[in-house]
Amino acid sequence: MITGANSGLGKEAARQLALINNTEKIYLACRNMEKAKAAKAELIEETGRDIFEIIIMDVSDPGSVKNALKNLEEPVDALIMNAGGMGGKKPAEITGDGVTLLFASNMLGHVVLLESLLKDGKLNNVAMYAGSEGARGVPAMSMPRPELNGSSEDDFASIFDGTRFEEGFDQMIAYGYVKYGAAMWMASLARKYPKIRFVTMSPGFTKGTEAMGNLPPMKKFMFKYIMLPIVAPLRGMVHKLEVGAKRYVDAINDTSYESGVFYASKENTLTGPVVDQSTIFSDLKNERFQDNAYKAVHRFVSI
Ligand SMILES: NC(=O)c1ccc[n+]([C@@H]2O[C@H](COP(=O)([O-])OP(=O)(O)OC[C@H]3O[C@@H](n4cnc5c(N)ncnc54)[C@H](OP(=O)(O)O)[C@@H]3O)[C@@H](O)[C@H]2O)c1
Incomplete structure (x- = not known):
């Protein structure tokens, strides 16, 4: 099952x-039926395989995620939590759950999705969360x-x-903090469910x-x-869509990616081989911090 499967990564x-x-079925978990149908048609055309099933789910809305799960009869082998990004046009807006839209669309619904699957015994092997180098800082991008x-x-x-950013909400900065919180929540879950592999993987720039x-x-x-077409390629800081998405595929299929670890590009770069980010930012392996992220997110949602 892949969230945000109608575009990009x-x-x-x-x-x-x-x-x-041996991929038998792929659930395209998307919030917009028209976009999902268009993506499904293109995927069938490009791959020659009619194995895609649409699930409508808005991951910024826990109720929408719970509704979508009611129709899921079989367990899934792998979950790719990819939906999200910069939080739309109003990332600082506070949702009915008392959180920013930026956080809700990147993390809150994924918390409901993954933890509901775990609770119901509907995830067999691996959960992957789309992290970002922003979670350990990218000085070149402020x-x-x-x-x-x-x-x-x-x-x-x-x-x-969002109260942390009350004095001025910078979407890019807040995004890095949210992705940090998500990587910590994943690491905390990894210790709670030792039979499942939890990998946070950044696709890179x-x-x-x-x-x-x-x-x-x-x-x-x-x-x-400027940045994407000129500066980043000159500095070797950006890669193609195929390369970024391959990191996801590797994360779920290659069991040498360890549970509880956040993998992303090496320090000072946004592409190339991935490394354990706690070698760059040691807070990432602090188990108390990880559990604090887990407890904090549960202030806003019950599973
Ligand atoms: N591109 C990069 O350089 C980069 C780097 C690091 C991490 N990432 C991460 O990679 C992931 C994918 O990003 P992308 O670059 O592929 O961007 P994208 O092309 O904008 O794709 C984002 C996908 O998420 C969906 N989505 C957003 N909010 C949603 C919601 N509330 N409910 C359901 N679906 C929602 C979008 O659906 P709609 O079409 O309906 O909006 C879209 O399908 C994100 O988590 C992003 O943070 C990207």
């Missing part, structure tokens, strides 16, 4: 997985390393409900997706017309 991962013979005074439960809650579409006009211009 999610759709390309679906394409690559369908080309593996994304500082998340700085939390002890990564307490309150610290994480302040990221999720990837061209050919819609990710920058909703940034404010100046940032969008900077990324779309």
